[in-house]
Amino acid sequence: MIKESINQSFTVAYRYQVHFTKALFSIANPVLARFFASHATDIMAKALVVVDDGVVEHHVNLLQEIRAYFESLQGIVLADELMVVNGGEQAKNDHTLVDRIIDAVDRHGIDRHSYVIGIGGGAVLDAVGYAAAISHRGIRHIRIPTTVLSQNDSGIGVKNGINYLGKKNFIGTFSPPFAVFNDFSFLQSLSDRAWRSGISEAVKVALIKDAVFFEWIAEHAGALTNRDADAMEYLVYRCAELHLQHIAGADPFEFGSSRPLDFGHWSAHKLEQLSGFEVMHGEAVAIGIALDSSYSYLMGYLTHADAQRIVQLLQALGLPVFHPLLDAEGTDHPLLIGLDEFREHLGGRLTIMLLQGIGKGMEVHTMDASRVLAAASMLQNDFEVQL
Amino acid sequence: MIKESINQSFTVAYRYQVHFTKALFSIANPVLARFFASHATDIMAKALVVVDDGVVEHHVNLLQEIRAYFESLQGIVLADELMVVNGGEQAKNDHTLVDRIIDAVDRHGIDRHSYVIGIGGGAVLDAVGYAAAISHRGIRHIRIPTTVLSQNDSGIGVKNGINYLGKKNFIGTFSPPFAVFNDFSFLQSLSDRAWRSGISEAVKVALIKDAVFFEWIAEHAGALTNRDADAMEYLVYRCAELHLQHIAGADPFEFGSSRPLDFGHWSAHKLEQLSGFEVMHGEAVAIGIALDSSYSYLMGYLTHADAQRIVQLLQALGLPVFHPLLDAEGTDHPLLIGLDEFREHLGGRLTIMLLQGIGKGMEVHTMDASRVLAAASMLQNDFEVQL
Secondary structure (H helix, E strand, O other): OOOOEEEEEEEEEEEEEEEEEOOOOOOOOOHHHHHHHHOOOOOOEEEEEEEEHHHHHHOOOHHHHHHHHHHOOOOEEEOOOOEEEOOOHHHHOOOHHHHHHHHHHHHOOOOOOOEEEEEEOHHHHHHHHHHHHHEOOOOEEEEEEOOHHHHHOHHHOOEOOEEEOOEEEEEOOEOOOOEEEEEHHHHHHOOHHHHHHOHHHHHHHHHHHOHHHHHHHHHOHHHHHOOOHHHHHHHHHHHHHHHHHHHHHOOOOOOOOOOHHHOOHHHHHHHHHHOOOOOOHHHHHHHHHHHHHHHHHHOOOOOHHHHHHHHHHHHHOOOOOOOHHHOOOOOOOHHHHHHHHHHHHOOOOOOEEEEEEOOEEEEEOOOOHHHHHHHHHHHHOOOOOOO | OOOOEEEEEEEEEEEEEEEEEOOOOOOOOOHHHHHHHHOOOOOOEEEEEEEEHHHHHHOOOHHHHHHHHHHOOOOEEEOOOOEEEOOOHHHHOOOHHHHHHHHHHHHOOOOOOOEEEEEEOHHHHHHHHHHHHHEOOOOEEEEEEOOHHHHHOHHHOOEOOEEEOOEEEEEOOEOOOOEEEEEHHHHHHOOHHHHHHOHHHHHHHHHHHOHHHHHHHHHOHHHHHOOOHHHHHHHHHHHHHHHHHHHHHOOOOOOOOOOHHHOOHHHHHHHHHHOOOOOOHHHHHHHHHHHHHHHHHHOOOOOHHHHHHHHHHHHHOOOOOOOHHHOOOOOOOHHHHHHHHHHHHOOOOOOEEEEEEOOEEEEEOOOOHHHHHHHHHHHHOOOOOOO
16 A cells, blocks of 8 residues: 655746847836736836946946836836845855845835845856746746846856855856846946956857857957947857856756856866955856866867867957966965865866867866976966976 | 747656655664665765654654664765754744754765655754755655654655745755665654654545545545554555555646645644644544535535545544534635635646545536535534535
């Protein structure tokens, strides 16, 4: 009558739209109004909006525009508090912002059919998304990423997280957003450094997935660094598309060990941390891509010409390929420590994405310490010194 | 070239086994050893074990048995700290226990391929499951429920959570366990009150899903209250089976408003809270079942005979069907306040499960206040007074 065990098995279907638009909160723009209308019920929904202070600083009328836009909508009402919060890594360095949002969810009676809307860079969205994911076991979360990096990478994906004792994304969940609105207008106010730094994630996804996109980036490197809006919009769009395809294709919640989209990231995380986040994520990823491309060459997986092209493209895009913090020697080299930490993070077994060609990734489970250091040396010496 | 939007859509597959056994940590019991062997890799896995102090109190050799059992296993090593934590609702009333577990996850280097194992009642498992779900975006979580209530209901399901400012499960996630081990031996040490109280969830699931199971419970009411182990084991098994079937069947992560398994729960939550959790969850659910059954009769959905049978079965099982805290009048009656809070919790629109027969639930979206109070009166007066 009683079996030894019951096998439970089910699937959960997720669906969300990533919209591409400009001037999202202009009354003339119907994108957001149409979205809310399509989800309207006979119950008034509520929206709690959390905005990165860096965005408010450059868009001084934004809060007013948000209020006016929501006043024009039926079926949804804005919480009477627009939360403006500190942006950058500090947003996710501790539990403070998350606690503030949970408190606001409680005070404003935001329920599972209401919305928590985050507007800002990747760090703010990571913290807001986490707070939304754990409140009432998951409130509808809308992301409005405002940087190149968040529009083409983290902001459209399924992860959130905050740091714990300096450990990046130690706390977080896999929680797909309810919708994403990429508003290209926000990109105009980015500093040159922030504008460029997000391009490295596009180079990354092109290198592991799409040689044609890599060629497109190479052809448009000048336009991109000269802040050509059309070029950047296509870059963001195509990068987002490849990123989304990857997530939908295999293991969206990373139950396995394979994380192709983390190409170039193992060393990037260490460098960001060592620099006290002075090095921007996109810059660290550029260095990480250059390092793993050079390593791929030294291991005989990638031709010298291809590795050199990658490094030269990153340089042409105004991105760094080396950092003085990596100028060290011996077994306590930051890269070797970072590799050990990453191995431990993965539970004892490395899975690292490398390249066997432009547009073609390959996974390995060991890395040769001396060749990692040799790859770093090559980058320090303008790709001239070889093993 | 750039579309207005990209539709992202994917499914995530979940699978876990719920095992039924006795003396799980006896060296002679191969169930857990087989489980770990089937998940072994070339990397040594780690296990962090968190135990409810109420369990340790009644099973004084348990910690020693756990250590000995793990020493007999290959491929997995126990963290050198067995965490014994306060059980009962206090485990989830604030963030303290969750923080302790996150700290231990960090200190012991528990990664996404290692295990956090919770042993205890529903409240401890809710807190441990939540801590596991947010650490590294989800560590493998094994549940070993030790009460009737957790073995047949919360411990085998997909939710976790902690309370926030007295609001039950305000913070939490939907995160299926990696595996569940229901060890019937733990039930023997339960107090009579705890033993009986878990039976109400079985009555609940029988009432909305399975008339045959209801008849079985009615036939075995005497055996169940006399602590017949075989009867209780079948009750736990069949209740778990129906519960699991329901979760797998529709909307496991409750994206919609329908929550059939919450039959009898809207008033139960209020009563638990009002009593300062002096009323046990299962007792409050018994009262909630009696109330909603009586209400179903008063609304003409259920026959008087069926409603009376339900109330009499609960009484025969030694469960309460009324509580003095519900002896009140007027619009500030705790039940009407509770109904309002529940409506707000659902975002403004009620969805309540009622009965249209034994084994047959039906959902409604409004409740008649005067008939709710009349149903309470009936229960107070031994099911004699009617509207």
